[in-house]
Amino acid sequence: MTLIKPTRRAFLASTAGLVIAVALPQARRAAAQAQGEQNFAPDAFIRIAPDNTVTVLIKHLEMGQGANTGLASLVAEELDADWAQMRAESAPADTALYTNFAFGIQGVGGSTGLANSYTQMRKAGAAARAMLVEAAAREWGVDASAITVEAGTLTGPDGQTGTFGDFAEAALDSEVPADPALKDPSEFKLIGQKLTRLDSPGKSDGTSEFTIDIYLDGMETVAILHPPKFGATVASVNDTAALEIPGVIRVAQIPTGVAVYGTNTYAAFQGRDALEVEWDESGAETRSSAEMAQVWAEAARGDAREVEASGDVDAAFANAATTHEAEFVFPFLAHAPLEPLDGVIQLSDGEAEVWMGSQLQTVDHGTLAGVLQMDQANVALNTVYAGGSFGRRAQPASDFAAELANVAAAAGPGAYKLLWTRENDIRGGNYRPLTVHHLKGALDAEGKIIGWQNTIANQSIIAGSPFEQMMQDGLDPTSYEGSTQMPYDWPAHRVSWARMESQVPVLWWRAVGHTHTAYSTETFLDELLEMGGQDQVQGRLDLLSAEAGRDRAVLERVADMAGWSGPGTGDRRMGIALHESFGSYVAMIAEVEDRDGHPFTTKVWCAVDCGFAVNPDVVISQMEGGIGFGLGTTLYNEITIEQGGRVRQSNFDQYRMMRIYDMPEVEVAIVNSENDPSGVGEPGLPPIAPAMANAWRSLTGATPRRLPLQDAGV
Structure with a gap:
């Protein structure tokens, strides 16, 4: 096959109709028109063609998370378009036009894609609608307020009708509204509904191009x-x-x-x-991952930089009736995307x-x-x-x-x-950091938690990178996020971080720090609640602070979904976990049984509050995907560096992926709140591993302290 791609300017110049970018100043539009360009801007968010198709230029990479569908639905809603006429294409690299407001650059990550675009793309759609209505009003000689728009058709007061495509060229002469009015959520027809993903047909029939x-x-x-x-x-x-x-x-x-x-x-x-x-x-790294884990563990047991604290932690442990300690080891992990x-x-x-x-x-x-x-x-x-x-x-x-x-x-x-080959990828570094957590808990005579301490040891992801400005007084929040700002009202607590060094390059990995903090905190909390004779759901509810209303809502919802009355006593047990990440609140209950000495998750109940759910089907899919990804990682995945510094794994025969027969039944409930949309690409991953591990502890009496479970001999 021979394929020659057009450049971005050729692509836009060859397009007739209306192209709009509400972020562009009027002066730039006027300059383009003066040069005789049919499209008033060289880059844009929306293109409306004479054939009545509406193409939205998506500023974020579509990598399976639903960016094309999510952002296009925001435009379609305010445009009052028919979903069948919507299209999506990737925007060119242009920081001035396509900035992610969460980062200040063009790019996506941290589940910010839809959240940072929610208002921007709606305003783009509303502006395009206003320009089309104004063009129709001029042609029909009527007041713009007398024109209605529905499913891609404009209707005048005397029964005149026209499509977006009919007025696309005339709309070039309309003024771009500086601050177009947006719909009240009660008026939504597309946002909040199940829509066919725009990228599904091409990915199904093989016409999509990677x-x-x-x-x-x-x-x-x-x-x-x-x-x-x-x-x-x-x-x-x-x-x-x-x-x-x-x-x-x-x-x-x-x-x-x-x-x-x-x-x-x-x-x-x-x-x-x-x-x-x-x-x-x-100058090579010659330590094995086992040797590094030992060094990391020693650091986690020692003095480290305090990152968050409340109350008198030392006094809490000195006066405790019972104390409990645990150490968790998390391996290096490769991302292993299907396309290297x-x-x-x-x-x-x-x-x-x-x-x-x-x-x-x-x-x-x-x-x-x-x-x-x-x-x-x-x-x-x-x-x-x-x-x-x-x-x-x-x-x-x-x-x-x-x-x-x-x-x-x-x-x-x-x-x-x-x-790159698969071997380049698996052995190419940029792994999730090797991490060790050391936790201590203190209980009073009544079994209530009075002290909590967590020390994390790992490499910094952002130190020395262009994102180093995210560091806070030498502290990397991505290294311990999720262990701080927990929703629980601890009488006294301390979280500390020890920064480790190695030649192994590390990188954020789906859900970043939350991948290990959720596991260590939620399994350790479960153990403390059990030691104190408390129910794992009610104990969490009792600990939640007054400000943790969204945590409470998903926790109560998932308990109701699963009919929680405790972990159970039979051959199948339940475990629960609660975790917030990237602005979304997720609670999960996993049902687990023993199959030949290994945990098998039969069903997962999931409750998620991600603000207003723009595309519920995408939300559910991302929760399901996060559960599968998290289970596979917990069961099988690790990068092992052998003595001398060579990586042992090289392909999927050694870095095993989740199989379809490993996947449990999943039931997802969306707890819609009145908050703006937040991320869903990552928040479905952190709670599944601790929920499964808590169920497994109910069956076996022990929580796995080292992941993956196959490496721990489970």
């Missing part, structure tokens, strides 16, 4: 050989055997390893395997165009231009569907974009596809 599908005329495929240890570098390369393989064009050393260029994927991979490379390992990292770059004299599943477009765009030593205006970055990410494509250091640019720079003008 980076791995893109081929350009004359394109070379590039395979990379990376160092076998983190921190190692190339000492020497013998490429004689590689260059003798049919289809291998060249071999080049780049900063991250050795690149092999081929006429096709097979040749490039064969050439890479034939390389003879000597590595300089003098890949990108396509076309390099010509002084210009470059790139296609990749970029999650942080602003960072990647700047990196590409910097490595290529080009003005950023001469580098076009096109965002393409990504086959998963879970944080892997959101790289603060823009590692992959830099590698892609270096591949092109080393070869010169031409078209190149850099395609």
Whole structure:
């Protein structure tokens, strides 16, 4: 297949009709019109074509989380469009137009996609509607207030009708409302309803294009050989055997390893395997993950930086009738998206165009231009569907974009596809950090919790990255988030963090710090409640602070859904967990049985409050996906670094994924609140592991302290 993608300017210039971006100043629109452009802005949020289709340019990467459908539904609601006429395409890289208000750059992560776009995209739809109505009013010679709009059709006071497409070109002469009025939620017809996902048809019939599908005329495929240890570098390369393989064009050393260029994927991979490379390992990480875990554990047992505290913790433990301690070890984890990292770059004299599943477009765009030593205006970055990410494509250091640019720079003008293998990905670092939690609890004579202490030891994700400004006085909140600002009203508590160092590169991973803090806090709390003779649901309810109304609502809802009357006494037991992350509140109850000495989750009940649920079906899907992802990780996943510094795992035969037969029945209830929408891509993951572990403790009497469970011998 030969596919040549148009540039973003060519794409817009070839489009007739109305293109609007309410963020653009009127002066920019006027300048574009003066130059004779049919579309009044070079970049935009909405394109309405004469054929009556409405295309929404999505500023966030669509990686399966439903961004295209969610943002398009916001526009369609205020536009009063028919859902059948809606389309979605990825916006170009343009920070000025497509900023994520949560970050200040173009990019998505932390479940901010819909939350930061909720008002913006609704206003874009409302503005487009007003402009179309004004155009119709001019043509019909009536007052704009006399025109109604429903399902993509404008109707005048005397029965005149017209579609959006009929007035798209005339609407170019309408003024862009500075602050268009928005609907009251009681008027919503699309928001809050189940809608067919816009990306489902193409992904079902194979017509959707991911980076791995893109081929350009004359394109070379590039395979990379990376160092076998983190921190190692190339000492020497013998490429004689590689260059003798049919289809291998060249071999080049780049900063991250050795690149092999081929006429096709097979040749490039064969050439890479034939390389003879000597590595300089003098600066490499040679400790095993087991050795690092021991160092981390010692740090978690010692003094660390206090990050949150209340009451007199020392006195609480000194006066306690009973104390309890536990240590939890969480391994390095790879993201392992189905589509490994890949990108396509076309390099010509002084210009470059790139296609990749970029999650942080602003960072990647700047990196590409910097490595290529080009003005950023001469580098076009096109965002393409990504086959998963879970944080892997959101790289603060823009590692992959830099590698892609270096591949092109080393070869010169031409078209190149850099395609990572599964082994590149699994052994490529940027893992969820290895983490150790040490917890202590104090109970009084009546079994009530009077003291809580949690010390976390792990590497910082954002230190030394462009996101370092998120650090707070040297503290990285992503390292311990979820262990602080808990909804429970502790009489006395202390949370501390010990920052660890290693050559292993770490990165945020789906739900970031919440992935380990939810497990350690909710299983340890369950144990304390049991020791105090308290019911796990009622005990949590009694601990909740007066401000934790949303936590209380989901906890009570999930208990009602599952008919909770305790964990049970039979061959199947229940466990519960409650956790807030990224502005969403989730409570889960897992039902677990013993199958040949291993936990098997038969059913999960989930209650979620994510504010106003814009697309309920997407919310439910994300909860289900988070549950499956979290269970698979808890049961099977870990990256093991062996003595000497090499990663043991390399592919899915050693880094096992969740199988369909492992998946439990899932029942999800959305607890709609009057709050603005919050994230759903990540909050469904943290509670499932502790809920399952709490049920397993009811069956066996012990909580697994080391994950994954297969590594703990469970």
